[in-house]
Amino acid sequence: MGIYLDYAATTPVKPNVVEAMMDIYQNHYGNPSSIHNIGRDARKYLDDARRTVAEKLGAQPNEVIFTSGATESNNTAIKGLAYANRHKGNHLITTKIEHHSVLHVFEQLEKEGFKVTYLDVNEEGLVGLEQLESALTEDTILVSIMFVNNEVGTVQPMFDIDHLLQDKDIYFHVDAVQAIGHLPVDFHELDIDTMSLTAHKFGGPKGVGTLLVKNATDIQFSQLGGEQEVKRRAGTENIPQIVGLSEALKTATDELDDNNLHLMNLKNQFLVALQDRAIPFELNGSMIETTGHIVNLYFPFIDVETLLTLLDLANIYVSSGSACTAGSTDPSHVISAMYDKERAFHSIRFSFNEMTTEREIKQVVAELHKIYHKFKKEEV
Numbered sequence: 284m285g286i287y288l289d290y291a292a293t294t295p296v297k298p299n300v301v302e303a304m305m306d307i308y309q310n311h312y313g314n315p316s317s318i319h320n321i322g323r324d325a326r327k328y329l330d331d332a333r334r335t336v337a338e339k340l341g342a343q344p345n346e347v348i349f350t351s352g353a354t355e356s357n358n359t360a361i362k363g364l365a366y367a368n369r370h371k372g373n374h375l376i377t378t379k380i381e382h383h384s385v386l387h388v389f390e391q392l393e394k395e396g397f398k399v400t401y402l403d404v405n406e407e408g409l410v411g412l413e414q415l416e417s418a419l420t421e422d423t424i425l426v427s428i429m430f431v432n433n434e435v436g437t438v439q440p441m442f443d444i445d446h447l448l449q450d451k452d453i454y455f456h457v458d459a460v461q462a463i464g465h466l467p468v469d470f471h472e473l474d475i476d477t478m479s480l481t482a483h484k485f486g487g488p489k490g491v492g493t494l495l496v497k498n499a500t501d502i503q504f505s506q507l508g509g510e511q512e513v514k515r516r517a518g519t520e521n522i523p524q525i526v527g528l529s530e531a532l533k534t535a536t537d538e539l540d541d542n543n544l545h546l547m548n549l550k551n552q553f554l555v556a557l558q559d560r561a562i563p564f565e566l567n568g569s570m571i572e573t574t575g576h577i578v579n580l581y582f583p584f585i586d587v588e589t590l591l592t593l594l595d596l597a598n599i600y601v602s603s604g605s606a607c608t609a610g611s612t613d614p615s616h617v618i619s620a621m622y623d624k625e626r627a628f629h630s631i632r633f634s635f636n637e638m639t640t641e642r643e644i645k646q647v648v649a650e651l652h653k654i655y656h657k658f659k660k661e662e663v
């Protein structure tokens with residue numbers, strides 16, 4: 284099978300999650316909006332999943348909207364908040380290192396007449412609080428900042444950002460996709476207005492996510508039809524997927540501490556082993572404000588496409604950044620914002636999960652060592 288180190292792109296579905304989903308497919312197939320017994324039976328599973336998600340994320344059940352994934356959640360939140368609050372102002376703030384499901388929405392809103400500030404980040408991928416403060420204007424209605432960056436793993440100072448926005452009439456949206464299962468996430472404690480997540484990053488199925496919307500948030504929903512999700516997202520709920528999400532979230536949050544310890548250890552071992560083998564590299568990101576599951580490295584001796592191909596031939600599966608842009612030859616916008624385009628052409632992302640072993644890490648380092656020596660010789 285080879286060595287899969289691309290868990291930030293997606294994760295395999297956990298066996299307990301598959302089991303819970305199969306039970307719904309086979310035994311609880313009703314439409315939760317049907318009022319007969321079979322419908323009510325399905326509704327129970329939907330309600331239970333909603334309660335679990337709320338409980339695990341520090342939200343109220345009526346603040347949980349099930350979606351088709353984080354792309355939809357980000358689109359719904361950003362457009363919905365911007366359109367509903369346009370009468371108060373037309374200025375929006377985000378960062379240069381967001382996922383494209385955020386960035387492309389802001390680019391679209393700019394075309395529609397909104398003014399958007401894209402905040403810079405430093406070499407660790409951190410947003411400057413002073414820069415954020417000075418970007419705020421009387422017209423600012425929305426700030427959207429991701430919790431954990433999907434390419435470098437940098438964790439933004441959520442509490443400080445929140446503190447800065449406190450007592451201001453400005454909505455705060457957070458793409459928390461890469462934080463789930465890696466950091467404790469409490470929606471109310473963080474005082475976020477809308478938050479996105481997606482099941483396939485923490486052992487759940489693809490095509491299902493959540494948008495949390497704090498009660499009393501002024502937001503416009505655009506998917507019209509039936510009255511599902513309290514008229515906020517029309518369409519028959521995909522209960523097997525939703526139950527899969529809730530089961531995966533339970534496991535991911537319950538095992539968070541043990542997994543974190545394992546991942547941080549792996550990350551350290553990986554970096555130490557590279558140093559021991561004298562392979563030239565630099566870490567893209569922060570050693571402190573980071574999760575354990577993502578390690579993005581700059582290898583000056585080789586370009587990213589060659590390295591990815593050679594690792595693929597050795598059955599080691601990693602990526603140059605977001606899977607959504609994997610087919611593109613453009614350099615990573617995240618590494619370009621943190622450093623420059625040149626560095627982006629030489630940087631790749633390794634991402635781990637709890638199944639990653641020390642042995643796999645050693646094998647990857649041995650392969651990188653081989654590749655380095657081959658290229659070193661060719662350079663001479």
Ligand SMILES: Cc1ncc(COP(=O)(O)O)c(C=O)c1O
Nearest residue numbers: 352353354382384433458460481
């Ligand atoms: C930070 C971040 N936001 C959003 C998404 C999009 O999620 P989905 O695949 O559920 O649309 C991803 C997935 O790559 C991501 O890593």
